[in-house]
Amino acid sequence: xxxxSSRNPDWWRQAVVYQVYPRSFAxxxxxxxxxxxxxTRRLNHLAALGVDALWLSPFYPSELADGGYDVADPxxxxxxxxxxxxxxxxxxxxxxxxxxxxxxxxxxxxxxQHRWFQEALRAxxxxxxxxxxxxxxxxxxxxxxxxxxxxxxxxxxxxxxxxDGQWYLHLFxxxxxxxxxxxxxxxxxxxxxxxFWSDRGVDGFRIDVAHxxxxxxxxxxxxxxxxGATGEEALERVPPGSHPYWDRDExxxxxxxxxxxFDSYTPPRTxxxxxxxxxxxxxxxxxxxxxxxxxxxxYLQAGWDAEELRGVIAGSLATARAAGASATxxxxxxxxxxxxxxxxxxxxxxxxxxLLSGGRAPALDEAAGLRRARAATLLMLALPGSSYVYxxxxxxxxxxxxxxxxxxxxxxxxxxxxxxxxxDGCRVPIPWTTTGPSYGFGARGAxxxxxxxxxxxAVEAQAGTEGSTLELYRTALRLRRKLLDGxxxxxxxxxxxxxxxxxRSEGWSCVANLSARAVPLPSGDVLLSSAPLTxxxxxxxxxxxLA
Ligand code: GLC
Numbered sequence: 348x349x350x351x352s353s354r355n356p357d358w359w360r361q362a363v364v365y366q367v368y369p370r371s372f373a374x375x376x377x378x379x380x381x382x383x384x385x386x387t388r389r390l391n392h393l394a395a396l397g398v399d400a401l402w403l404s405p406f407y408p409s410e411l412a413d414g415g416y417d418v419a420d421p422x423x424x425x426x427x428x429x430x431x432x433x434x435x436x437x438x439x440x441x442x443x444x445x446x447x448x449x450x451x452x453x454x455x456x457x458x459x460q461h462r463w464f465q466e467a468l469r470a471x472x473x474x475x476x477x478x479x480x481x482x483x484x485x486x487x488x489x490x491x492x493x494x495x496x497x498x499x500x501x502x503x504x505x506x507x508x509x510x511d512g513q514w515y516l517h518l519f520x521x522x523x524x525x526x527x528x529x530x531x532x533x534x535x536x537x538x539x540x541x542x543f544w545s546d547r548g549v550d551g552f553r554i555d556v557a558h559x560x561x562x563x564x565x566x567x568x569x570x571x572x573x574x575g576a577t578g579e580e581a582l583e584r585v586p587p588g589s590h591p592y593w594d595r596d597e598x599x600x601x602x603x604x605x606x607x608x609f610d611s612y613t614p615p616r617t618x619x620x621x622x623x624x625x626x627x628x629x630x631x632x633x634x635x636x637x638x639x640x641x642x643x644x645x646y647l648q649a650g651w652d653a654e655e656l657r658g659v660i661a662g663s664l665a666t667a668r669a670a671g672a673s674a675t676x677x678x679x680x681x682x683x684x685x686x687x688x689x690x691x692x693x694x695x696x697x698x699x700x701x702l703l704s705g706g707r708a709p710a711l712d713e714a715a716g717l718r719r720a721r722a723a724t725l726l727m728l729a730l731p732g733s734s735y736v737y738x739x740x741x742x743x744x745x746x747x748x749x750x751x752x753x754x755x756x757x758x759x760x761x762x763x764x765x766x767x768x769x770x771d772g773c774r775v776p777i778p779w780t781t782t783g784p785s786y787g788f789g790a791r792g793a794x795x796x797x798x799x800x801x802x803x804x805a806v807e808a809q810a811g812t813e814g815s816t817l818e819l820y821r822t823a824l825r826l827r828r829k830l831l832d833g834x835x836x837x838x839x840x841x842x843x844x845x846x847x848x849x850x851r852s853e854g855w856s857c858v859a860n861l862s863a864r865a866v867p868l869p870s871g872d873v874l875l876s877s878a879p880l881t882x883x884x885x886x887x888x889x890x891x892x893l894a
Contacts, residue, residue: 356615358399358447358614358617359640359673360733361673362400362447363736364398364733365401366681366738368737368774369404369428370415370774370794371777371794372385372389372738372776372777373386373388373789377789379785379794380794383406383424383429383437384429387433389779390441392806394445395810396820397820397828398736400551401441402451404451404681405451406425406428407420407422407423407424407425408420408460409460412520413501413522414681414756414757416519416555417457417458417460417520418453418461420461421540431547438548442548447550449550449552450549452540452541454526454557455526455559456525456556458522458523467479467515471511472484475532479533480515480526481515481525482514483515484512484514485506485514489512493508495569495570496570496572497571497592498571499517499521499762502764503762516562525562528560528561528562541605545616551616552617552618553619554602554619554621557602557622557638558594558620558622558632559598561592561601562592563595571590582594582624582625587627593624594628602632603637606638618639619639620642626662626663626666629641630666630667630672634670634672635672640672640733641675642677643677644677646660647678647680647683650690650694652694656726656847661838663676664731664732664836674732674733675735676730677737678724678737680735680737680773681773684701684746685772687716687719688706690716692711702768702772705748705749716745717743719888721743721816721877724736725875725876725877725892726847728824729857731831741817742778742806743816744801746773747772747773747775747798754795757770775793775797775798778804781805782802785797787806787807804816823875826875831851832852832853836849837849842858843862845861845864846859846861846862854894855874855892860885860890862887865884865887866884866885867883867884868884869885869893870893871893874891874892876889876890877891
């Protein structure tokens with residue numbers, strides 16, 4: 348049995364971590380926005396689910412220009428979400444229930460409302476206050492052109508001009524100026540932040556945009572035009588470490604420095620990198636002297652295809668093993684289309700085009716999507732390593748693809764001039780009850796409208812209901828705790844096309860049918876199945892665990 352006890356320094360290696368997106372989880376004060384007291388009240392849901400930890404997306408003071416990833420003060424709580432006392436009470440209750448707490452930190456940028464950026468705006472070009480960020484003169488006769496062709500991830504130039512003529516860098520929204528990690532004050536302040544939350548009892552950190560902190564700021568700054576692409580996809584095409592701002596080798600010095608802080612606590616604080624980089628490079632972030640884990644986005648991006656998934660799983664396990672890390676798996680989070688919808692989209696579908704069509708081109712069969720999602724989840728939870736689940740996926744929630752554009756809040760919508768719809772469809776507040784305002788999310792409405800179909804997905808509708816998705820997750824997590832131990836799996840090669848089968852060293856196995864036809868069910872006792880089984884067959888889009 349995996350040792351997840353509070354004293355085990357390796358508790359994270361096979362943990363299941365539940366992502367709470369606080370604005371959309373539970374609203375205790377009835378202002379339409381989720382809050383920390385809401386989280387605390389609902390922690391029993393996580394305990395009953397059987398996860399090991401919760402990861403809390405940002406809850407810091409923020410004007411919510413990017414859903415809280417625009418942090419005005421990294422060592423405080425947004426008054427709309429609560430107070431530091433509320434935070435302490437939440438951690439205490441989580442620990443009482445045996446749940447670890449991981450907080451999200453955002454070192455690549457601050458909010459433009461951060462006192463440092465406000466000071467930088469008031470200060471002169473070349474001043475120490477400006478050196479905490481990346482300010483540069485523009486190009487062109489009057490400096491009217493941005494310093495480089497670097498593009499924001501959310502669309503448009505990554506530079507914005509300030510009244511005195513200088514430009515500042517923002518790889519995300521203009522309200523999120525990038526910090527200069529070459530500046531010692533910036534580094535020292537983050538050490539303070541890591542200690543601040545560690546001292547308050549958090550068990551680990553999720554590092555936002557972990558691959559972006561180190562930039563090549565040697566003069567003259569380089570355009571990326573010659574690299575052929577501006578986004579993170581360029582990393583596939585350039586020599587490793589050569590992109591001016593993504594995944595540079597120098598970023599690892601920062602994490603080696605942080606490791607000393609993590610290790611000064613007992614048990615050591617853990618950390619997981621959000622790094623959108625190719626697999627082999629991902630391993631560099633998850634080294635014993637850096638962060639413990641890195642999210643496996645290749646797995647998230649893989650299609651519902653047996654061969655492709657087997658390749659990604661085998662590759663991920665080998666990469667993690669070589670680095671001494673454990674593999675991670677993730678199907679949904681607050682940045683992507685929920686997997687109950689995504690996995691049913693025909694291969695090659697452009698997610699954004701589908702969202703722009705309001706989920707009508709193509710229209711998806713919700714029941715078929717849920718069936719596939721359940722099979723995908725059972726496959727994921729059978730893999731060695733740790734899994735990250737996103738609030739609402741345990742209810743089988745689909746993407747809310749038809750949000751009217753006038754309610755959209757994601758900066759991507761405006762910043763791309765209404766070309767990309769953004770990520771609001773996976774951030775709709777989750778349903779707890781089958782009736783009532785906002786389905787039990789809060790006493791009043793929710794900050795994004797919930798579709799009436801959410802009633803049938805509510806916790807209240809599913810708890811104790813045989814065959815519900817919530818009960819499937821609960822049973823799977825309970826079994827997993829008992830079954831998991833080693834971090835190895837052995838593939839069976841004699842499976843029909845489209846079927847994945849592997850056994851675990853503890854003597855149980857997982858079989859997933861990703862094909863369109865039923866196949867004979869291998870012998871063994873069925874421990875759990877993602878869909879009903881009939882006549883010794885394993886139907887399409889079904890996963891079983893066998894003893
Ligand atoms: C990460 C977050 C995303 C945010 C971005 C900028 O990718 O997951 O939600 O918009 O960083 O902070």
